[in-house]
Amino acid sequence: xxxxxQTPSNKVTEKGKYVELRCDPISGHTAxxxxxxxxxxxxxxxxxxxxxxxxxxxxxxxxxxxxVRPEGSVSxxxxxxxxxxxSAVYLCASSPGLAIxxxxxxxxxxxxxxxx
Amino acid sequence: KQEVTQIPAALSVPxxxxxxxxxxxxDSAIYNLQWFRQDPGKGLTSLLLIQSSQREQTSGxxxxxxxxxxxxxxxxxxxxxxxxxxxxxxxxxxxxxxxDGLTFGKGTHLIIQP
Numbered sequence: 001x002x003x004x005x006q007t008p009s010n011k012v013t014e015k016g017k018y019v020e021l022r023c024d025p026i027s028g029h030t031a032x033x034x035x036x037x038x039x040x041x042x043x044x045x046x047x048x049x050x051x052x053x054x055x056x057x058x059x060x061x062x063x064x065x066x067x068v069r070p071e072g073s074v075s076x077x078x079x080x081x082x083x084x085x086x087s088a089v090y091l092c093a094s095s096p097g098l099a100i101x102x103x104x105x106x107x108x109x110x111x112x113x114x115x116x
Numbered sequence: 117k118q119e120v121t122q123i124p125a126a127l128s129v130p131x132x133x134x135x136x137x138x139x140x141x142x143d144s145a146i147y148n149l150q151w152f153r154q155d156p157g158k159g160l161t162s163l164l165l166i167q168s169s170q171r172e173q174t175s176g177x178x179x180x181x182x183x184x185x186x187x188x189x190x191x192x193x194x195x196x197x198x199x200x201x202x203x204x205x206x207x208x209x210x211x212x213x214x215x216d217g218l219t220f221g222k223g224t225h226l227i228i229q230p
Contacts, residue, residue: 004159033217042120042205043160045217059217091159100209101147101167105218107159 002026004108006092012114013082021077021111025094032075033105034067035091043091049075050097082115089113118143118210122221130229131198137191137224139206144184147209151180151191154203154223163204164191168211196228 005024013019025032030051035043045059049069057067064082069075079086089112093105119142129135139149148167152160164173164180166189172181179192193200203225207218 035217040222042207042220042222043218045219048217056217093160102165104150104162104165106162107152109157109159 004092004094004106006090006108006111008111009109010112010114012116014116015082015084017082017115019079019082019113021079021090021113023075023077023092023094023108025073025075025092026106027073028096029094029106030072030097031095031103031105032069033093033095034075034077035093037089037091037110039088046077079113082113084115087113087115118146118208118219120206120208120219120221122204122206122224124224125222126225126227128227128229129196131196133196134192134194135196135226137193137204137206137226139189139191139221141187141189141206141208141219143210144187145211146184147211149180149182149189150207150209150218151178151189152205152207154205160205198228198230201226201228 007022032049034046037043047067048056052072064080067077089110091110093107095103095105121140123138150165151163154160166173166182177194182189203223205223207220
């Protein structure tokens with residue numbers, strides 16, 4: 001079956017602009033995660049959805065970042081007034097949402113965001 | 117706050133060698149520990165997941181161990197092949213504080229020379 005997909009694969013924008021990054025999880029997965037990975041670093045947790053609600057948004061760096069998952073499937077990460085420091089690869093992952101101890105997270109290929 | 121350290125940061129070995137990648141963590145209150153592989157320009161692929169109550173997991177040429185009391189995990193790769201070249205990431209699902217996202221190390225960049 002299809003894995004996690006993310007669009008666009010690359011996004012170049014100018015400082016101060018607004019961007020939206022999309023994630024399509026594996027069908028039937030109730031848990032969805034967003035991470036951000038800077039060059040030479042491991043992914044950093046941003047936000048976790050269980051169904052439609054954000055169960056944990058403690059990783060969002062500031063109020064310029066917002067994410068939604070209105071129907072419990074596709075999610076959109078929104079970044080307002082982009083800054084050069086926002087440049088990174090944004091990864092999305094999904095999991096069955098059955099049990100934290102055994103659930104494997106399946107990652108998408110990521111969106112590479114470059115803010116000029 | 118959970119901190120994850122991976123040693124070495126980079127490793128280059130000839131094909132056929134057995135090798136060990138190390139991961140250490142500061143908070144033993146975890147649900148599980150996972151090892152991922154990341155190829156350039158691609159997402160992460162889960163290799164092995166060890167639950168908190170388990171000591172090790174095996175898949176093919178890979179074996180991962182977990183020692184919660186000492187805050188360590190190792191990934192053993194037997195008979196390495198050039199196709200094993202990738203970045204290997206260790207990640208933990210924390211049981212403290214309610215956060216359900218994974219905490220990752222910076223990874224070990226592995227090169228297997230043909």
